[in-house]
Amino acid sequence: MSDVASSAEPLVFNPFDPGFRSDPYPFYNRLREEDPGHVSPLGFHVLTRYDDCAAILKHPDVSSDQRNAADYDRWRADNPAAAAFSSRIEPRRPFLFMDPPDHTRLRGLVSKSFTPKRVEALRPRVQHLVDELVDAAIDRGSLEVVEQLAYPVPVVVICELLGVPLADHERFKGWSRSLARSLDPEIVLPPDLQKERVEAITSFHEYFLDLIARLRRDPGPDLLSALVAAEDAGDTLSEDELLGICTLLLIAGHETTVNLIGNGVLALLRHPDQWARLQADPSLARSAVEEVLRFDPPVQFDGRVAMADIELEHCSLRAGEQPLLILGAANRDPRHFDEPERFDIGRAENHHLAFGYGLHFCLGAPLARLEGQVALATLAQRLPGMRLVDEHPPYKENVVLRGLSELPVTI
Amino acid sequence: MALEVSVDADKCMGSGNCSFWAPGAFDLNDDGVAEVVDLDAVPEEKILLAAQGCPTQAITVTRDGQRLAP
Ligand code: HEM
Ligand code: SF4
Numbered sequence: 001m002s003d004v005a006s007s008a009e010p011l012v013f014n015p016f017d018p019g020f021r022s023d024p025y026p027f028y029n030r031l032r033e034e035d036p037g038h039v040s041p042l043g044f045h046v047l048t049r050y051d052d053c054a055a056i057l058k059h060p061d062v063s064s065d066q067r068n069a070a071d072y073d074r075w076r077a078d079n080p081a082a083a084a085f086s087s088r089i090e091p092r093r094p095f096l097f098m099d100p101p102d103h104t105r106l107r108g109l110v111s112k113s114f115t116p117k118r119v120e121a122l123r124p125r126v127q128h129l130v131d132e133l134v135d136a137a138i139d140r141g142s143l144e145v146v147e148q149l150a151y152p153v154p155v156v157v158i159c160e161l162l163g164v165p166l167a168d169h170e171r172f173k174g175w176s177r178s179l180a181r182s183l184d185p186e187i188v189l190p191p192d193l194q195k196e197r198v199e200a201i202t203s204f205h206e207y208f209l210d211l212i213a214r215l216r217r218d219p220g221p222d223l224l225s226a227l228v229a230a231e232d233a234g235d236t237l238s239e240d241e242l243l244g245i246c247t248l249l250l251i252a253g254h255e256t257t258v259n260l261i262g263n264g265v266l267a268l269l270r271h272p273d274q275w276a277r278l279q280a281d282p283s284l285a286r287s288a289v290e291e292v293l294r295f296d297p298p299v300q301f302d303g304r305v306a307m308a309d310i311e312l313e314h315c316s317l318r319a320g321e322q323p324l325l326i327l328g329a330a331n332r333d334p335r336h337f338d339e340p341e342r343f344d345i346g347r348a349e350n351h352h353l354a355f356g357y358g359l360h361f362c363l364g365a366p367l368a369r370l371e372g373q374v375a376l377a378t379l380a381q382r383l384p385g386m387r388l389v390d391e392h393p394p395y396k397e398n399v400v401l402r403g404l405s406e407l408p409v410t411i
Numbered sequence: 412m413a414l415e416v417s418v419d420a421d422k423c424m425g426s427g428n429c430s431f432w433a434p435g436a437f438d439l440n441d442d443g444v445a446e447v448v449d450l451d452a453v454p455e456e457k458i459l460l461a462a463q464g465c466p467t468q469a470i471t472v473t474r475d476g477q478r479l480a481p
Contacts, residue, residue, distance in 0.1 A: 108424050115441060
């Protein structure tokens with residue numbers, strides 16, 4: 001296969017290599033085609049085929065709670081400070097890292113307020129925000145896509161949805177970024193970043209305790225007020241659980257959609273024919289967003305703990321193992337997608353795994369899609385002359401979340 | 412024979428998985444519970460895919476009395 005990098009080099013999975021960060025896909029392709037049951041130097045399985053990733057995500061014998069991993073106790077012993085902190089905030093664990101029945105109960109409470117209909121009602125608001133940001137770019141005569149468009153849109157929306165006063169936003173911008181970095185495995189976080197994370201989580205919790213108290217006295221139409229009411233109404237939701245939910249939503253709403261918009265603009269500008277197609281037919285925005293999610297997913301990795309021995313076609317997992325699922329590799333599996341290396345904004349039947357699959361399927365998917373569609377369609381209509389300043393813009397250091405640190409364009 | 416599809420509202424946890432894999436066929440209502448909207452909106456394979464991916468096995472699909480999912 002022409003897109004498979006030279007086979008002479010040994011296959012070693014090292015996501016921290018800067019070259020890997022700028023374009024991991026040739027390496028993913030090699031892994032998926034040559035070594036689908038790859039074992040990383042650190043000893044975990046790396047799954048890159050679509051069927052294997054989907055099989056794990058919907059498997060009845062997997063857990064999202066890392067405490068079930070066989071090497072969890074060793075990690076605790078080796079990292080006493082981090083372990084002590086983890087234990088302290090344990091009651092505030094977000095449901096992303098929980099299993100049924102707690103996961104079902106907490107997610108159920110939130111999804112009542114996060115229905116596609118409720119999200120679709122935000123469309124005019126999102127359009128207005130994007131238009132204002134594009135107006136400002138036109139006035140300035142320049143646009144840095146990440147900071148001046150991709151970041152502010154989801155931040156304003158999630159703050160309004162949750163009921164966080166926008167004026168407070170500057171305060172937690174930094175916290176949110178350190179937490180996004182902290183989605184990365186513990187072992188790759190230097191001690192100063194671990195410390196930063198502890199401070200960020202603590203600050204978030206203090207902030208939200210305060211906000212919850214305010215909303216309890218003076219509730220609004222927002223999601224957080226509704227959840228506070230649910231907490232007050234009975235024993236379905238504890239205050240600690242509520243804090244976990246707030247932090248999860250705020251971070252998920254902050255650090256993912258920004259990458260969808262950034263990665264999307266980059267892909268479109270690198271494929272001028274597709275960029276022209278979107279200008280000619282704005283109704284392609286829907287499938288264009290799905291194609292960006294497939295082609296360059298903002299969340300690259302997912303993981304589970306095997307709770308029993310699991311046999312996959314290409315590897316056998318033992319109970320307690322934690323396979324790494326590379327969503328960005330599964331999304332280019334030729335067994336599932338015709339011409340997977342082609343960026344085609346009109347692609348039909350695009351069943352990518354960018355939002356996961358099954359039990360933990362992304363709760364914010366309708367919102368992320370809405371924001372992505374409005375942003376890309378509006379740019380195509382109002383700034384059709386956009387061009388990349390740098391063909392190879394820099395990436396953020398995060399490993400799990402893949403996104404640009406800046407994307408300057410000429411307009 | 413056409414597919415017969417139902418969602419068990421008590422089991423549904425509102426994941427949105429089905430409305431993602433078979434948009435138009437399923438949608439979440441105001442209570443965050445999935446409902447069957449229009450089975451002709453998507454090809455049958457998609458409905459099966461949606462049902463198989465349901466995390467709580469809340470979607471039952473039958474044809475001629477024969478159960479296809481879960
Ligand atoms: C393009 C943007 C986004 C992408 C690519 C994305 C991706 C994902 C993925 C892959 C998962 C599954 C994790 C797993 O399997 O363990 C997930 C879960 C989740 N996402 Fe998103 N997400 C995005 C935007 C959002 C937004 C805007 C929100 C909220 C406002 C959000 C909230 C959540 C929540 C709460 C979960 C946990 C669901 C659960 O555990 O049941 N996401 N997301
Ligand atoms: S996939 Fe299942 S649990 Fe999720 S919304 Fe549909 S019916 Fe409900």
